[in-house]
Amino acid sequence: MLIREATTEDWPAVWPFFHTIVSAGETFTFPLDLGFDEGRGWWLLPEPNRTVVAVDEETGAVLGSAKMNRNHQGNGSHIASASYMVDPAHSGRGVGRALAEYTIDWARRAGYRAMQFNAVVASNEHAVKLYESLGFTVIGTLPEGFRHPTEGYVGLHIMHRAL
Template identity: 40%
Template sequence: MEIRKATKADHEAIWAITKQVIASCESFVFAPDTSRERMLAFWCNRKKHVFVALVNERVVGTFYISDNQPGLGAHVANAGYMTDPSFEGKGVGSEMGLFSLEEARRLGYKSMQFNIVLKSNERAVKLWQRLGFKIVGEVPDVFNHPTKGLINSYIMWQKL
C-alpha cells in the first residue's frame, strides 16, 4: 500500500469513497444527501493535510490531519479517515492510522484527539485503541442515526 498527499486529481476518488461512507450513516455526521461540493470543501480544504491510500494505483482510502482547535489548541491534531467499503478489513485503516500518527508527529503536533467516534462503531473503537488511543470521554445522544436513534460517541486521545 502507498500513502501520499492528495492532489486535485484525487478528488473524484475521494468523493466516490466519502459518498459511500456517509450513505451508511455508521461513522460520520454528514447526512447521506450531502453534496459532492460540500463534502470536498470540508475534506479537502486548505487548512487540512489530506492524504490518499492506494493499492495497485487505486485510491482505497483517504484521511486528513488538521488542528483540533485554533490558537492555543493548535498543538493537538484532529483527523478523519474513510476507507472504500470494498477494502474494509484489509488493513487500510490501520496503515492510514499508523501513517497519520507519524505524520502528525512530523508536523509538530503534541497529541491527537478524535472528537466523535461513535460508540456503535466498535470496529473503529478497537482500531484506535490498538493504535494507542484512550477513551477520555463519552458524549450522550450526539449522533442521530436514522434507524437506531440517538447514539453516544467517544472522545479519544493519544499523546504523540
C-alpha cells in the same frame, strides 16, 4: 500500498466511497446530503492541514483517504485531529490502520503534542477497537450525541492519545 498527498484529481475516485459512507449516516457527523463539490471542500483540506489517499501500487486504485488537521486554534493549536474513510470494497485489509498510523506519524513530525478525535460514534466498534490498539483512550462520551439511522441515539466518544 502507497499513501500520498491527495490532489483534486483524486476526488473523483474518493467521491463514490465518501458519498456512500456519509449518506449512510452511520459514522460521520457530516450533513448526509453533501454534494460532489461540497464534499470535496469538507474533505480536501488546504495547508497547513493535509489530506492523503491510500493507493494500490499495482492498480492505482484509491483504497481510502485520511484528512489531518489542527483540532483547535490559539492556545489549543498543539492538538491534532484526523478522520478516515476506507472504500468498503477494500475494508478489512489494513487500509484504515495504515492511514491512522500515517496520521499519527504526521502529527508527531509536525510537532503536535497529542491527537484528539472529537466524535467517534460509539457503535462504530471497528474504529473504536482500531484506535484503542493504536494507543487512543476514550476520555469522555456524549450520551446520545449521535442519531444512528438504525440503532437510534448512541454515544459520541472523545478519544485521545499523547504523542
